Amino acid sequence: xxxxxxxxxGAVLGAALALAFAFFFPRDARAQNRATLEVMVIHATQTPxxxxxxxxxxxxxxxxxxxxxxWNTFRLLAKQSLTLQKNAxxxxxxxxxxxxxxxxxxxxxxxxxxxxxxxxxPGGGQYLKLLEVTAPPNQTFFVAGQQYQGGxxxxxxTLH
Amino acid sequence: MxxxxxxxxxVMALVDGELDDDARVRTEKLVEENAEAKELFAxxxxxxxxxxxxxxxxxxxxxxVMAKITPNDLDKARIRRTARIRMGxxxxxxxALAAGVMFYVRDHDNATHATNPxxxxxxxxxxxxxxxxxGVQVDFVDTPTPVSVFYLPAQATGGEAETKDxxxxxxxxxxxxxxxxxP
Numbered sequence: 159x160x161x162x163x164x165x166x167x168g169a170v171l172g173a174a175l176a177l178a179f180a181f182f183f184p185r186d187a188r189a190q191n192r193a194t195l196e197v198m199v200i201h202a203t204q205t206p207x208x209x210x211x212x213x214x215x216x217x218x219x220x221x222x223x224x225x226x227x228x229w230n231t232f233r234l235l236a237k238q239s240l241t242l243q244k245n246a247x248x249x250x251x252x253x254x255x256x257x258x259x260x261x262x263x264x265x266x267x268x269x270x271x272x273x274x275x276x277x278x279x280p281g282g283g284q285y286l287k288l289l290e291v292t293a294p295p296n297q298t299f300f301v302a303g304q305q306y307q308g309g310x311x312x313x314x315x316t317l318h
Numbered sequence: 319m320x321x322x323x324x325x326x327x328x329v330m331a332l333v334d335g336e337l338d339d340d341a342r343v344r345t346e347k348l349v350e351e352n353a354e355a356k357e358l359f360a361x362x363x364x365x366x367x368x369x370x371x372x373x374x375x376x377x378x379x380x381x382x383v384m385a386k387i388t389p390n391d392l393d394k395a396r397i398r399r400t401a402r403i404r405m406g407x408x409x410x411x412x413x414a415l416a417a418g419v420m421f422y423v424r425d426h427d428n429a430t431h432a433t434n435p436x437x438x439x440x441x442x443x444x445x446x447x448x449x450x451x452x453g454v455q456v457d458f459v460d461t462p463t464p465v466s467v468f469y470l471p472a473q474a475t476g477g478e479a480e481t482k483d484x485x486x487x488x489x490x491x492x493x494x495x496x497x498x499x500x501p
Contacts, residue, residue, distance in 0.1 A: 220487045223470045267423065272457070289490055290458035299454040299488040303463075 190265040191244040193295075194318040195273070199236040199253060202229035202302075203309030218314075220300070229309060242273070254306045258313070259285050270294050271317045275301065293317050321354050329355055333362040453485025466491040 200215060209230025211221060214237060221232055235253050242248055242262035250258045257278045264272040272292045276285040293299055295318050302312040321329070328345040331337045337345060349359045459465050468491060472484035 220470050220489070225466075225468060225489065225491055274458075287458075287460050288492070289456060289460070291454060291456055291488070291490075293454040293488075297454055297485065297487075299490070301490045301492065303492040304494050 190269060191262075193242045193262050193265065193271045193273075195240045195242050195248075195260060195262075196314075196316040196318070197236070197238050197240060197250055198234065198314035198316075200312040200314065201233045201235050201253070201306060201309055202226060202312050203231045203233075203307075204229050205231040218298075220298075221312075226302075226312065231309075232312070235311075247276075252304070252311060252313070254304060254311060256304070257285075263290070266292075268294055273315075273317070291315075321352070321358065325352075325355060326358065329358050330362055333359060333366055454488035456488060456490060459490065461492055464493045466493070 198215070200221075202221075207230075210232070211218070212231075212233040214234040215221075215232060220226060226232075238250065240248050240250065240260065242260060244262050244265065247259045247261045250260065252258055259276040259278070261274045261276075262271060263274050266272070270292050271294075272290065274290045275288045277288050278285050289301070291299060293315070296316060298314050298316045300312055300314050302310060304311045325345075325348060328337065328341060329349065332342060332345045332349070345355075349355045453469075456467050459467070468489040469486040470489060471486050
């Protein structure tokens, strides 16, 4: 009887451990409904000479590759950290006056953050959904191409 | 006066309860009135009681033995079997539940990681390529202006081994020069 009881307790504990593993292994993703988004706005222009990468941009070798290599001067216009809550849009005003709207849509295992970006129309019209991206943490990606003061705006996004 | 053989047989039958009504009444009257018949009846009934007593005691002993030995062993075996079955059922249920949760988590993750097709919109443009599984994935692009998606290979900043582990950098290029500088 004692052996049966021990075996029963052992089986229950083993199953409980399996349950705990199944539940808590992906807990980092499932429990998260928020993310931190670092936004870096860079102004890329073409200037005579070798150009430069302004202070504050840091080590960003991507700027020396196409399509960024079409410009040789990069200046940091703004850098901000936003806290995203799931399904709660956050807005960020770009230097060209347009407003970028970022929404954290989902956080899956990994974690991987799915965000949607929308931008309002020139003149402050309604937001147009621009893109949806799924990104791991600490992996910078860029949305670029908007014309601004003889150059283009490069927006770097990094999620944590 | 000594009893006749038939009267003795009747007394014995009375003790055994085997007489019909007439014979029983006649023999009971004989037992009441005749001392020898009365003594015989008492003797036979005492013997009968003794035999019944012995028989009943034998049944009690058997029942006591069965109660003290066999039923306990059977109970133990039954309890063990019940415990094993219960343990097996509970364990199987918990393992099945855990497996179900794990499969659900895996399926959920796979569904999330799968590339979503672009929305059914005339202006929607599909993602041009897919980054490495661990990199940034462009799921959806929708803009009236031309869009290109670039995947820049990682460049060494800390050694060649580092670039092998780094996924490419994703660049979504939204060319709004047509909007900003219309022809």
